[in-house]
Every structure is written in C-alpha cells, then in structure tokens.
Amino acid sequence: MSAWKAKRFWKETKAAEAERGFTVLLDGRSVKTPAKTPLIVPTMAMAEAIAAEWDAQEDEVQPLTMPVMRGANAALDKVTHQFDEVAAMLAEYGATDLLCYRAESPRELIDRQAQSWDPLLDWAAEALGARLGSAQGVMFVSQDAAALEKLHDLVRQMTPFELAAFHDLVGISGSLILGFAAVRDHLPIEQIWDLSRVDETWQAEQWGVDDEAAEQAAMKRKEFLRAKRFYELCQADQTG
Structure with missing residues (x-):
C-alpha cells in the first residue's frame, strides 16, 4: 500500500x-x-x-x-487480471465449507451447529441449486460434483468488483454458502457473521473470552461488514 x-x-x-x-x-x-x-x-x-x-x-x-x-x-x-483463478479458488470452498464439518461432541455443540447450519444448507439446495452434505469429524466430506460445478458457475457470473467483495466474505467466514447468503441478502449480515462464529462462541461460553481472540474477531467482523457494503455499492443504481 x-x-x-x-x-x-x-x-x-x-x-x-x-x-x-x-x-x-x-x-x-x-x-x-x-x-x-x-x-x-x-x-x-x-x-x-x-x-x-x-x-x-x-x-x-x-x-x-x-x-x-x-x-x-x-x-x-x-x-480483473486473475478472474478465473480467483473464481476457482473461491469455488473450492464449496468442497471444504465450514457448514459441512460438524463436531463429534459434546451434544450441545452438535445440536447448535445443526440448528444454525442445516437451514443454510437447505437454503443453498433450493436457492442455489446445490445440495452440500455434512458429516461429523475432520475427515474430508466428498461433495456431489454437480453441486460443486453449479456453485463454480454462480461464482463466475460475478463481475470483478463483485468478486473482490465476495472474496472477503468467503475468506473471512470460511464458507462459500455464507458468502452467497450475504450477497443474496438471505439473512442480515450481522446474523451471517454470527453463524460463521458458532464454534468460537460456544468455546467462549465454556471457557471464557480470550481478549486477544476477541480483538482479532472484532477486526474480522469489521472487514466482513465492509465487504458486504462494497458488494452493495457494486449493485447500486448506475445513475446514483
């Protein structure tokens, strides 16, 4: 800079x-x-x-x-100069999406993840035409190839300006589905941020808030909201 x-x-x-x-x-x-x-x-x-x-x-x-x-x-x-590479990189999040990897224990966290994330996977299946599966543990979840291709196509439909904003929404949240939920106004952006932090919120409830982690989270939240604003500016009336 x-x-x-x-x-x-x-x-x-x-x-x-x-x-x-x-x-x-x-x-x-x-x-x-x-x-x-x-x-x-x-x-x-x-x-x-x-x-x-x-x-x-x-x-x-x-x-x-x-x-x-x-x-x-x-x-x-x-x-603009690396559009295909950026689009492909973001689309790859669909194969390892945050929403698809669930805790094996305890039951309270398992239930919270399901209550928070299952409706988003259902929304993606209906609104995006891409059904992603989920599983407990850290083992790789093999996703339907057609669903991943559909998500890739949707990413490629964005303009370079939209993709710049989408890059931050997906990268910060760790979820391609949350990124789409943000740009499509499926839920308020603040709620989408909270849904990306289910695990961290649960950990803080159990063990207390770590000041350094909280400060980093606050910075990420600010950038997440800024990315959403940038995307909205891309969509604003061309005549102002």
Missing part, C-alpha cells in the same frame, strides 16, 4: 461520470490505482463513497482508512 501513499495535494474532490463507468477527480484529475490503472468503478454510489474517503484525508494519505478505495484497487489491479 505504501506505493500510493502521499501527502494531500488537492483541494477539491468530486465523483464524476467517466467512459465505461464513474471515477473520482482530485482537482479535476482522475484518481489511479497503485498499478496506475484509471479508477473506473461501476456505480456512482461507489464513486461517491471513494470521493468521501479521499476528501477525509487531512495530511498524509492513509490507505487503511479508505476501505472502498482498497476494494476498488483489488478489483482493478488483481481480480
């Missing part, structure tokens, strides 16, 4: 229409990514969000305070 860190040199920040999309202008000059790609985003809402992030910079540009800009950078500089 240090490659594009700089002192604030501009006075006016503006979101504007551009060829093939929308951009952000700093004193009339279009922003570029760290790889010098012109910043062209799919919606005015995203351009306005990025413009607000640039406008909030006071002295030195701080990329960590600009999550929408970072998401756009990832979409343009990485995902």
Whole structure:
C-alpha cells in the first residue's frame, strides 16, 4: 500500500461520470490505482463513497482508512487480471465449507451447529441449486460434483468488483454458502457473521473470552461488514 501513499495535494474532490463507468477527480484529475490503472468503478454510489474517503484525508494519505478505495484497487489491479483463478479458488470452498464439518461432541455443540447450519444448507439446495452434505469429524466430506460445478458457475457470473467483495466474505467466514447468503441478502449480515462464529462462541461460553481472540474477531467482523457494503455499492443504481 505504501506505493500510493502521499501527502494531500488537492483541494477539491468530486465523483464524476467517466467512459465505461464513474471515477473520482482530485482537482479535476482522475484518481489511479497503485498499478496506475484509471479508477473506473461501476456505480456512482461507489464513486461517491471513494470521493468521501479521499476528501477525509487531512495530511498524509492513509490507505487503511479508505476501505472502498482498497476494494476498488483489488478489483482493478488483481481480480480483473486473475478472474478465473480467483473464481476457482473461491469455488473450492464449496468442497471444504465450514457448514459441512460438524463436531463429534459434546451434544450441545452438535445440536447448535445443526440448528444454525442445516437451514443454510437447505437454503443453498433450493436457492442455489446445490445440495452440500455434512458429516461429523475432520475427515474430508466428498461433495456431489454437480453441486460443486453449479456453485463454480454462480461464482463466475460475478463481475470483478463483485468478486473482490465476495472474496472477503468467503475468506473471512470460511464458507462459500455464507458468502452467497450475504450477497443474496438471505439473512442480515450481522446474523451471517454470527453463524460463521458458532464454534468460537460456544468455546467462549465454556471457557471464557480470550481478549486477544476477541480483538482479532472484532477486526474480522469489521472487514466482513465492509465487504458486504462494497458488494452493495457494486449493485447500486448506475445513475446514483
């Protein structure tokens, strides 16, 4: 990220229409990514969000305070050029999905996982056309090849910007199905986050909260919610 860190040199920040999309202008000059790609985003809402992030910079540009800009950078500089690889990598989560690997004991955790995750697998079978199986223990669960291919096809239907957001939703949660539930608004995003933390929540209830683990979880939750917002910005009305 240090490659594009700089002192604030501009006075006016503006979101504007551009060829093939929308951009952000700093004193009339279009922003570029760290790889010098012109910043062209799919919606005015995203351009306005990025413009607000640039406008909030006071002295030195701080990329960590600009999550929408970072998401756009990832979409343009990485995902666009490695789309097939990223899509395939995310689709592979279907073969090892968090929701499919269940505890062998104790009974309370087994029941909680079933109550939390079985409805999501049922939803995926109906809404996505992909039925994944589950099993207790850590042994590999062999999934139906047709179901995995269907999930792969659905991932590939996304745009590079959508895929950049989806990458974080799936990677942070550890679940392709939870990622789809998030982008399809199957459940509130906060509830989806909680469903990705069933095991951790149960452990904390038994043994108490570990401060370091709680801090890391809070950071992941923030990034998870940011990824959902980025996806929503991809879907916003093209006219703003």
